[in-house]
Amino acid sequence: MSDTHAQTVAFVRHTEIPPAPPPPGQTGAVKWMRENLFSGPFNTIMTLLGVYIVYTLVVGIFPWIANGVWGVDNIRECREITQGNGGACFAVIEQRWQQLLFGFEYPSSEYWRPTFAFVLLFVAVAPVLFLNLPRIMLAFTGIYPFLAYFLIWGGTILIPITALLGFVVGYFAFRRLERNSFAAGLFGAVAAALITWWVTGFLVQAAPNFLALPEVASRNMGGFMLNMILGTVCVSLSLPIGIALALGRQSHMPIIKWICVIFIEFIRGVPLITLLFVANVVLAYFFPPETSLDLILRVIIMITMFSSAYIAEVIRGGLAALPRGQYEAADSLGLDYAQATRLIIMPQALKISIPGIVNVAVGLFKDTTLVSVISMFDLVGMIRGPILSSTDWAGVYWELWAFASVLFFVVCYGISQYSQWLERKLQTGHR
Amino acid sequence: MTIATDPPKESFRLSMLINDTRYRSYTFQAIAVLALIVIFSILGNNLAQNLAAAGLNISYEFLGDPAGYDINQQPIPYDSQSTHMRASIVGALNTLIVAFLACVTATIFGVIAGVLRLSNNWIISKLMSLYVEAFRNVPVLIWIIIIFTVTANVFPQPRDFRGDNPTASMVGDAVAFTNRGVYVPKPVFEAGGWIVVAVFLASIAGIFLWRRYARKVLFDTGRIVPVFLPSLAIFFVPALLAYFILGRPIGLEYPELRGFNFQGGLTIRGSLIALWFALAIYTGAFIAENVRAGILAVSKGQTEAAAALGLRSGRIMNLVILPQALRVIIPPLISQYLNITKNSSLAIAVGYMDLTGTLGGITLNQTGRAIESVLLLMLFYLTFSLTISALMNVYNNSIKLKER
Amino acid sequence: MKTSVFIGALTVAGLSAGVAAAGTLDDVKARDMLNCGVTTGVPGFAEPDANGEWQGFDVAVCRAVAAAVLGDSTKVQFVPTTGKTRFTALASGEIDMLARNTTWTFSRDVDLKFEFIGINYYDGQGFMVPSALGVSSAKDLDGATVCIQTGTTTELNLADFFRANNISYEPVPIETGAEAVQQYLAGACDVYTTDASALAAQRANFETPGDHVLLPEIVSKEPLGPLVRHGDNEWGDVVRWTLNALITAEELGVTSENAEELAGGTDNPEVNRLLGTEGTLGEMLGLDAEWAKRAIMTGGNYGEIFSTNIGEETPIGLARGLNAQWTDGGLIYSPPFR
Helix, strand or coil, rough: HHHHCCCCCCCCCCCCCCCCCCCCCHHHHHHHHHHCCCCHHHHHHHHHHHHHHHHHHHHHHHHHHHHCCCCCCCCHHHHHHHCHHHHCHHHHHHHHHHCCCCCCCCCCCCHHHHHHHHHCCCCCCCHCCCCCCCCCCHHHHHHHHHHHHHHCCCCCHHHHHHHHHHHHHHHHHHHHHCCCCHHHHHHHHHHHHHHHHHHHHHHHHHCCCCCCCCCCCCCHCCCHHHHHHHHHHHHHHHHHHHHHHHHHCCCCCCCHHHHHHCCCHHHCCCHHHHHHHHHHHHHHHHCCCHHHCHHHHHHHHHHHHHHHHHHHHHHHHHHHHCCCCHHHHHHHHHHHHHHHHHHHHHHHHHHHHHCCCCCHHHHHHHHHHHHHCCCCCHHHHHHHHHCCCCCCCCCCCCCHHHHHHHHHHHHHHHHHHHHHHHHHHHHHHHH | CCCCCCCCCCCCCCCCHHHHHHHHHHHHHHHHHHHHHHHHHHHHHHHEEEEEEECCCCCCCHHHCCCCCCCCCCCCCCCCCCCCCHHHHHHHHHHHHHHHHHHHHHHHHHHHHHHHHCCHHHHHHHHHHHHHHHCCCCCHHHHHHHHHHHHHHHHCHHHHCCCCCCCCCCCCEEEEEEEEEEEEEEEEEEECCCHHHHHHHHHHHHHHHHHHHHHHHHHHCCCCCCCCCHHHHHHHHHHHHHHCCCCCCCCECCEEEEEEEEECCEEHHHHHHHHHHHHHHHHHHHHHHHHHHHHHHHCHHHHHHHCCCCCCCHHHHHHHHHHHHHHHHHHHHHHHHHHHHEEEEEHHCCCCCCCHHHHHHHHHHHCHHHHHHHHHHHHHHHHHHHHHHHHHHHHHHHHHCCCC | CHHHHHHHHHHHHHHHHCCCCCCCHHHHHHHCCEHHHCCCCCCCCCCCCCCCCCCHHHHHHHHHHHHHHCHHHHHHHEEECCCCCCCHHHHHHCCCCCCCCCCCCHHHHCCCCECCCCCCCCCCEEEEEHHCCCCCCHCCCCCEEEEEEEECCCCHHHHHHHCCCCCCCEEEEEEEEEHHHHHCCCCCEEEEEEEEEHHHHHHHCCCHHHHHHECCCCCCEECCEEEEEECCCHHHHHHHHHHHHHHHHHCCCCCCCCCCHHHCCCCHHHHHHHHHHCCCCHHHCCCCCCHHHHHHHHHHHHHHHHHHHHHCCCCCCCCCCHHHEEHHHCCCCCCCCC
């Protein structure tokens, strides 16, 4: 060490050298490609392989789309035009898109109704999904189910209004009686709502055509609309049931706990399709002899049971993730179980569970295609049933399946992107 | 959960059933039990009434009757005169076969895609994202039908293999890809063939024992015992030795085109392939996400710490990253396996004769015993799921972080 | 959130269920709608057209019953059913009658407690092969791969036929007719088997129908007919005699065009009884006098229904064959109206 200091230095630079430009191989696109595509022999092989896959995909699909035939009436005309040049026959979608979207029995003059309900759905779910929107919009979310029912099923507007009225009356009864005890409030609310429905039922019967839209039976729902209806209705219904089941499973009362555990594990242990078989071929035996619930209702019941078991497990995860201190803090404030759950536990647990719930919802939405197996004409059922067996379009597979895949992809990808966005947002909130 | 501070009063009032937390839980449970009994008795009563009105009864005797239909894929001997019971067992075995194959394949696809999605290679990682998103966001039923259509339309027909100028030919004269399925050579066991198999199985067990031994030596003495090459040797050498010493007791039966179809050999039918690959690719996309999440969950500090200790990169992966990542990956992986098993019931869409196709399909159609068949069907899936879940819990407890 | 949809729908269902009475006939009248089970789509027999209207041979029977009972052939709710769901749908009361190509068999009649009210189509299970295969008899099919449309008695007949002839085959069961055809056309099976009528109907849709032949063997008897629940004989009678009215109308030369005119009175007493100008047949059924006339005027008599939906002028192109009137050497025969 001392040596180096002892020597005198011949030259010392006092100014900084201006930085030289990087070598050409280390900048811009070349550098990016070297680092990202050709960083080693293995990587190079993978890149070439990837390029080849992309090439085959493009070469395979491009002529199919570019030579696609529009505006003919049946597959024979299509075949005449394509003459084996690999073109698709998109005419089937052009001719049948209404059936694919709405089913073949929904009156075509009323298509605006489900479309309008679909658009309003975005307005209704927006305040639930994006917490920074004005809270007043939640009022519309509350009204939406009744509005959607009126739009899609039609009939007199009195039915949804009286149904809404029942809920409103029940709510006020709850607010009044809740001061005594939560249980009294709950039972009072249910009783008040039932009485309201019973009384207003006469009103509905008296004026069945008051402000009525043409009625559409649920049997006539079909196509992608049926998937949407089943998805939204069942997920919405299963939320409260799922919360109840999750709380029940966490409960200290052994009988309640075991009922919930058995229900959840049973439902999660069997495939949805067997539950649909139950809806289709078994459930009818369990209703009173003279009633006949139609198939869509039975399916809604079974899918709701199915999804509520899964949602219960997600919410249970949320409950378990809450720090123990939250429960203890609520207890120490003197809140009883109902108050603590409603005011402290659930809001936090639900917030943590939203991504999980959204995942369940996406999965469930995809699973609604299974109803095609039990002869319901949803999007897949429409394709497998009436369209592919019709004289005009027997033999057009790829176009129809591509159409169905794209529809599902757009919806599911959109929702899962939202879920990922939310997860990121919630994560930063916790760190 | 407020705790009563007052000493309990002797007198019991009825209102305490609602207002006193000590009694309230009994009230609620009593109500729940009562409600349950009422619901079940109403349902049971309705069922009895409806069945009586239709003149039907609940009976499982149909399981003993001849089924009368044929099943193409028979893991156990079966013909049309066998009972419905046997048809159901064949179906259940077929369910397990496709579930097992799909689980293995899905894991392979998922691990590859999950790792490659984290790759630095831009094209590869984007392609893998495309794969994952495309398959995750489209219903599995649509994928099953699409892949079934692909197998039927893309592969050549058996009759294309015929003639002087066949348009299709077998791969290496041993494997034929047709739109009815893939025909592969089938091993034929002669006397002593089973000994070779037994030796082979024993050597697989031997590999595990060797690994345990190597681990023990490593932990006890710090000496590193080679694992890979000895494992390879144990895997091949004894079985090959036994094979040749016993005079090649295992032959191969090659498929050949006779009549309408390839005969002989082992047939992997188109319906099995469609269901198998659709489930594998679909679930593989989900597993890829689990794998990616698992790898990302191991913090970078672990890698750096291991590197600081002087471990080579292979050992870092084996000894540090993987054990931690697996703890995150395995639980969702098992639930994906359960999903595969449950989704295999969609076999009905492609005519694969699994349990839903036999018991829940043709048997139900022919006997009209809807309630009994669906009940048995659910019972099978439930038993299977619960068994796997129970095993899963045992495993989870064994790998749980032992906190000190 | 959407509880109301559910509850609202429940209310609707409850209201409609509340008026249910004892007999199916009264139920149908009270509901003012006939629930009729059909297939999910067999060309010519029951399929929705581009406008969503159900068309076909089986559908016409439903419409005739609706016209007879309710006076309006459009008051039919068609409920698509699969092979699996049809019997439960009928047994549980979801549908009032099943007009789907369902074979009348002993066990369905006796064990499953249904009542077949007649036969509207005499069918048999046949085989279709590509003519390039050079097969002329089903007995040459040793080792063939056979596509089956599941859900009817097809699987059982097939197993019986191959066992009886001691030849082997490879069954490929497919759920829907469209998918079975797709597999067959792609060559994934050598033979396609189902009811001969459906084979002919589906072959008509092929790109080159001439390249496929139906083998001469018909391996089973498949009497297809509408069915109702066991034990409600009034309703069974209504459906049975509506079908018989269509058949008798053809025998007597009553068509959708001349029914109105003949209802003015003719010299033939049976025509008069059929059309309600003589006797009280309608009253005995619990209907009005003109029930049969409305049924006939809906889609015509049996012969007209046959020729407009599946006859030789249609793409399906089925000959009458066994389904000709008994007077023309067929099996279609109705008990007399008296």
